[in-house]
Amino acid sequence: MTTIRMTMIRRLALKVLNAAARHAAPGTRDWVTAMSREMDFIENDWAALWWALGSTRILFKRQHVPLADLSGVPRAAQCLVNRIRVRTRNGCVATTIVFVAYIGFIFTLPGSMQRVRSGLVAVSMLYMAYQIYARRAGASPLENDSAAWAGFYRTELERQRDFHRGLWFWSRLAVSLPSFILFCVGGAIARPADARDYDAMLAVFILLGIWSVPLNLGRARKYQRQLDDLEALQK
């Protein structure tokens, strides 16, 4: 290995890789470390920077880390609970903000039909908030019993898997997306002067609706994979 002089570009590359390693998910951290070790063998500084920038793409990967044995279940369950708590908090805040905004529209928008449509969006947000709250994380077992933790982990995984697929997911989409579409289409018809704004909003809502399908089904598959791992360990 030749000695490589630390230029500003190379230092920047190292900073990028270190930041990526810090923010990488546990399952992908090893891969970012692997990328950073290769840096010593890239002599060209710009090539090193491009190499380092590639590591940021790994940050968007959430590699599945299978459980090695049942002793890892309490930690995995706690991680899951923490993630669900963050989702519940963020989800409730987001739906409340949208709910309040559309309740405000009921009193400010001209035209009774547009007010009704605003009300529909507000109701759909209430339903979404209910779903998020109903699928909040359950209470972790108090005792240090591995069987209790395994049972708790399994139940949580099943609840969260079902949140992202089947009736829970499709009803969420079926209630929220049409209400937004009705609001935008109705707004564009009622106020032709603002039609372009409403069209842009409509496009955003439709894209978000389409994007939510693979996102949610992917999450459901991920939870199913974790359930399969747990099942395999228990056998």
Added chain:
Amino acid sequence: MTTYIYICRLAPMKLRKSPQTSIVLAEFLHGAHDWKYGYDISRNTGLKSGTLYPILMRLAERKLLATRWETPEAGKPPRHMYKLTADGVAYAREHAPSPVRRRLAQPAFSGVKHS
């Protein structure tokens, strides 16, 4: 519902057969029994790190690729090494592109010397 669950379980088993994945598999078939380094694969295939590593991760996740850390020598940090598993070799033989197509790939960091 049963079919749906079945599909959900099967879906993650599939490996996206992108042209880049095929190029990586072909590269591994050259000396299938040798351990390879990430940077070397990148140079030989012309793939950038942001493209190459997600492919390596997917291959490893599906047990087609074995990974290990090089035994560290004094003063040198260990490097991550990769080799196809037996299943990986079989999969690569099935899905790797022909040598003619593979030659079309340009080196990623052309002009970079490698020690």
